Amino acid sequence: MKEILRVEDLNVTYQTKSKSIYAVRNAAFTINQGDSMGVVGESGSGKSTLAMAVLRLHDEKYTEITGRAVFDEDRDLISMSQTDMDELRWKEISVVFQRAMNSLSPVHRIRQQVEDIYRIHEPKASREEIRERMISLLKLVNLPERVYDLYPHEMSGGMLQRTAIAISLLHNPKLIVFDEATTALDVVTQGQILKEIVEMEKTLNMTRIMITHDMSVVAESCNKIAVMYAGELLETGMVKDIFKKPCHPYTQGLIKSFPALKGGHHGKLTSIPGNLPDLSVSCKGCIFADRCDRAEKKCFEEKPSYKAMQNGRNVACHFAEEM
Amino acid sequence: MSEKPYVSVENISKWYPYKGDKLINHEKKFIKANDDINLSIQKGEILGVIGESGCGKSTLGKLLTRLETPTAGDCLINGVSTKELIKNDMKAFRRSVQIIFQNPFDTFTPRDTIEQILLRPLKNHNIGNSKEERRKLCIERLEEGGLVPGEDIMKRYPHELSGGQLQRISIIRAMLLDPEFIVADEPVSMLDVSVRAEIINMLLDLAKLHNTAVMFISHDIALTRYISDNIAVMYLGKVVEYGKADEVVNNPGHPYTKALISNCASIDPDDEREEISITGEPPTPLDPGPGCYFAPRCFMACEKCLKEYPDKKNLSDTHWITCMNAE
Ligand SMILES: Nc1ncnc2c1ncn2[C@@H]1O[C@H](COP(=O)(O)OP(=O)(O)O)[C@@H](O)[C@H]1O
Ligand SMILES: Nc1ncnc2c1ncn2[C@@H]1O[C@H](COP(=O)(O)OP(=O)(O)O)[C@@H](O)[C@H]1O
Ligand code: SF4
Ligand SMILES: [Mg+2]
Ligand SMILES: [Mg+2]
Numbered sequence: 001m002k003e004i005l006r007v008e009d010l011n012v013t014y015q016t017k018s019k020s021i022y023a024v025r026n027a028a029f030t031i032n033q034g035d036s037m038g039v040v041g042e043s044g045s046g047k048s049t050l051a052m053a054v055l056r057l058h059d060e061k062y063t064e065i066t067g068r069a070v071f072d073e074d075r076d077l078i079s080m081s082q083t084d085m086d087e088l089r090w091k092e093i094s095v096v097f098q099r100a101m102n103s104l105s106p107v108h109r110i111r112q113q114v115e116d117i118y119r120i121h122e123p124k125a126s127r128e129e130i131r132e133r134m135i136s137l138l139k140l141v142n143l144p145e146r147v148y149d150l151y152p153h154e155m156s157g158g159m160l161q162r163t164a165i166a167i168s169l170l171h172n173p174k175l176i177v178f179d180e181a182t183t184a185l186d187v188v189t190q191g192q193i194l195k196e197i198v199e200m201e202k203t204l205n206m207t208r209i210m211i212t213h214d215m216s217v218v219a220e221s222c223n224k225i226a227v228m229y230a231g232e233l234l235e236t237g238m239v240k241d242i243f244k245k246p247c248h249p250y251t252q253g254l255i256k257s258f259p260a261l262k263g264g265h266h267g268k269l270t271s272i273p274g275n276l277p278d279l280s281v282s283c284k285g286c287i288f289a290d291r292c293d294r295a296e297k298k299c300f301e302e303k304p305s306y307k308a309m310q311n312g313r314n315v316a317c318h319f320a321e322e323m
Numbered sequence: 324m325s326e327k328p329y330v331s332v333e334n335i336s337k338w339y340p341y342k343g344d345k346l347i348n349h350e351k352k353f354i355k356a357n358d359d360i361n362l363s364i365q366k367g368e369i370l371g372v373i374g375e376s377g378c379g380k381s382t383l384g385k386l387l388t389r390l391e392t393p394t395a396g397d398c399l400i401n402g403v404s405t406k407e408l409i410k411n412d413m414k415a416f417r418r419s420v421q422i423i424f425q426n427p428f429d430t431f432t433p434r435d436t437i438e439q440i441l442l443r444p445l446k447n448h449n450i451g452n453s454k455e456e457r458r459k460l461c462i463e464r465l466e467e468g469g470l471v472p473g474e475d476i477m478k479r480y481p482h483e484l485s486g487g488q489l490q491r492i493s494i495i496r497a498m499l500l501d502p503e504f505i506v507a508d509e510p511v512s513m514l515d516v517s518v519r520a521e522i523i524n525m526l527l528d529l530a531k532l533h534n535t536a537v538m539f540i541s542h543d544i545a546l547t548r549y550i551s552d553n554i555a556v557m558y559l560g561k562v563v564e565y566g567k568a569d570e571v572v573n574n575p576g577h578p579y580t581k582a583l584i585s586n587c588a589s590i591d592p593d594d595e596r597e598e599i600s601i602t603g604e605p606p607t608p609l610d611p612g613p614g615c616y617f618a619p620r621c622f623m624a625c626e627k628c629l630k631e632y633p634d635k636k637n638l639s640d641t642h643w644i645t646c647m648n649a650e
Binding site for chain 1: 376516518546548572584590595601
């Protein structure tokens with residue numbers, strides 16, 4: 001299997017006037033071609049920070065990034081120059097954010113924006129060629145041709161989001177990152193877009209990182225999952241394993257805070273009491289200890305290392321095997 | 324259901340005049356945010372209202388709490404028109420009927436402390452004999468709601484609290500007045516999943532304790548099924564399906580509900596759902612009809628669907644849809 005992204009010991013620190021915020025710490029995971037990995041966790045846990053580091057979108061004056069993110073087996077995204085990164089953007093890696101309207105210019109038709117983006121990498125491409133490409137992509141996301149000639153304000157939220165997804169596919173990138181890209185959409189629109197994406201991936205053999213706070217979106221559209229908490233990946237592995245039997249107390253808590261759609265009620269809905277810790281202070285023990293209902297003395301004193309379990313699962317908990 | 328309903332929604336409609344290009348044929352057009360809705364809620368019952376954004380859920384909540392005046396129809400509480408109730412004793416009505424909104428940061432004046440926020444309505448409604456007694460009650464309720472120490476929370480300003488804490492306070496404030504009917508309009512949509520359950524459970528416990536009738540508005544179908552006794556499904560200002568929560572989600576009857584459930588993401592990979600796709604998104608309810616409002620997007624639609632609005636059809640004693648083709 002071909003590796004598309006291998007992240008090793010990735011750390012991201014924001015330098016603010018008064019303090020350093022350790023927003024991502026020692027992150028590690030591998031995504032192979034055709035994988036779709038969901039990154040979940042409550043807001044503020046560092047999901048976007050992680051994605052932006054890999055995409056090199058941070059303002060690097062105020063952000064310190066260490067570690068490696070090896071793309072396509074040979075290029076380290078973290079140490080490469082911005083110029084080299086620009087070569088990859090749109091072409092090999094693209095990203096879709098929650099509010100597509102913010103990344104589309106309101107004063108230009110979709111057509112003009114698509115032409116500009118396309119020509120970054122194919123300066124000689126003709127209008128007809130670009131049009132043809134975009135219209136085939138619009139079809140993939142179930143949009144009519146006429147969208148090509150519209151202004152963003154003439155479209156609904158769902159249409160805009162689909163358009164942004166189509167644009168991200170213009171150059172057939174090897175990796176797409178969705179950062180809460182379907183979060184603001186209605187149930188039906190989100191459901192249909194997820195199905196379209198999953199279908200498309202099968203055809204195009206695409207690889208996807210899906211950042212979301214919604215576990216059900218991961219269950220529905222991903223084969224891998226990384227559970228993030230306060231800057232750390234607490235559990236990573238296959239969706240089918242982890243949803244069946246989560247081994248980290250935080251993952252267990254997250255799953256229990258979502259009611260199932262059908263079937264029996266799985267008992268009283270539970271939450272995870274407490275708040276995210278302050279990311280500017282370092283923590284001696286397990287980062288989750290003060291909210292964990294399984295925590296013992298050891299948890300507060302000693303940081304759990306990653307336990308490698310079946311099917312490539314990694315769990316950062318002293319008691320992972322006992323869960 | 325032989326019991327007389329506690330809240331009774333009778334043919335309620337809210338039409339907003341359309342301000343766009345209305346002068347085609349000089350005809351006045353309307354956005355039918357709510358159109359001829361009939362529902363009922365018993366004391367102690369939780370009625371879930373689901374549907375995509377723009378289908379009229381919030382409008383319905385505002386009509387029932389009389390924050391908006393219906394264009395036609397009425398909502399009765401205990402058999403008395405809310406129009407009368409509010410005319411006769413506005414204060415009593417505002418006390419017995421409460422609404423909780425989605426964004427807790429919009430709910431409170433940022434300049435007031437939590438103490439001022441909680442004490443004001445108590446004083447207005449003459450609950451408690453002295454300021455001390457009222458403070459004590461507030462602190463008690465805060466602490467019951469997990470906001471400890473209550474003394475300390477009382478001194479804070481809204482921006483010094485998290486969204487989850489503030490939303491708990493808005494529920495506590497609503498419940499301090501012992502309301503008999505509560506509309507909760509997407510009360511947890513803006514909150515992190517990790518705190519949702521706390522807030523939902525708090526609302527459920529308080530409502531149960533006081534035997535309150537609750538209308539729970541949400542676009543989250545799994546959550547709504549989890550907490551509701553009954554569910555009403557709305558589409559373009561109409562209720563298209565109503566029934567017991569499990570009935571509606573496990574055996575949806577209306578093609579729209581079927582599509583809705585089929586496209587809803589589920590946490591349980593074993594949840595089986597029919598594959599149903601619908602195209603497009605709900606249009607604005609601008610002069611919909613004359614046929615079934617869902618017909619243009621419906622996979623079961625026939626000629627007749629485009630011409631006549633379907634009658635109510637009972638699927639069981641407790642479950643109905645408005646569709647002429649679904650069984
Ligand atoms: N530019 C920044 N400067 C300082 N802190 C930041 C910046 N961006 C994000 N943070 C902080 O980093 C943490 C992680 O944020 P983020 O990656 O946005 O989380 P998520 O996407 O999981 O909600 C949060 O505590 C956030 O406040
Ligand atoms: N004050 C208003 N004036 C005109 N149209 C309105 C007004 N309030 C709501 N609407 C319209 O009524 C419809 C229903 O809105 P709403 O009740 O907010 O739906 P929901 O809460 O289900 O998203 C929408 O099409 C909305 O644009
Ligand atoms: S290491 Fe301890 S505190 Fe951390 S998750 Fe495991 S049991 Fe909980
Ligand atoms: Mg984010
Ligand atoms: Mg609403």
